[in-house]
Amino acid sequence: MARNAGSTGPRIRREQRTIAVMMRIYCCDHHGGRDxxxxxxxxxxxxxxxxxxxCPFQDAKPACNRCEVHCYSAARRxxxxxxxxxxxxxxxxxxxxxxxxxxxxxRRPVPRLDRR
Ligand code: SF4
Ligand SMILES: [Zn+2]
Structure with a gap:
């Protein structure tokens, strides 16, 4: 079930911070995206x-590479x-x-969608 931005929990917010930091490092070094x-x-x-x-798992989210849903398109993954x-x-x-x-x-356990 889709949720609004305001309803994301600490786990999702942390992952959003992590991907933001990673994207900055990657872009800076590969594309000159410094600012x-x-x-x-x-x-x-x-x-x-x-x-x-x-993400349907929200705070119980597994690592995306272990997820059974794999919501990313192949190219973006x-x-x-x-x-x-x-x-x-x-x-x-x-x-x-x-x-x-x-x-x-x-390393968190991988939840199954049908158990939620
Ligand atoms: S791949 Fe799975 S865990 Fe990652 S965001 Fe998509 S549904 Fe959530
Ligand atoms: Zn870039």
Whole structure:
């Protein structure tokens, strides 16, 4: 069920912060997007942000790569994977707490949609 932006819980807000940080790191290093994301990264960021906003699992959300729903289009999934693969290790020093939470969240159990 889709939810409004105002109804997202702490888990989703944290993931939205994480993807924003990762997109900044990736765009800065690949496209020179130092002050703002380039148009392509901006579009991808908005797409990912919106996926999180309407994620049916909300605070019980698993890592997207372990999710049974896979709500991303194949092309965007590949792009986000590339962003995370590049920015994940680089985020560690600049945003240690966010990185730690990202690792913890990645190990959370995978809920089944029909049990909710
Ligand atoms: S892939 Fe799964 S966990 Fe990730 S946002 Fe989409 S529905 Fe939620
Ligand atoms: Zn970019």
């Amino acid at each position: 703002a994301l380039c148009a392509s990264c901006s579009e991808l960021h908005e797409y990912a942000r919106r996926r999180l906003e309407i 590949d792009r986000v994977k590339a962003v995370m693969g590049y920015a994940g290790p680089r985020m560690l020093l600049r945003h240690p707490w966010l990185s730690l939470w990202h690792l913890i969240d990645a």
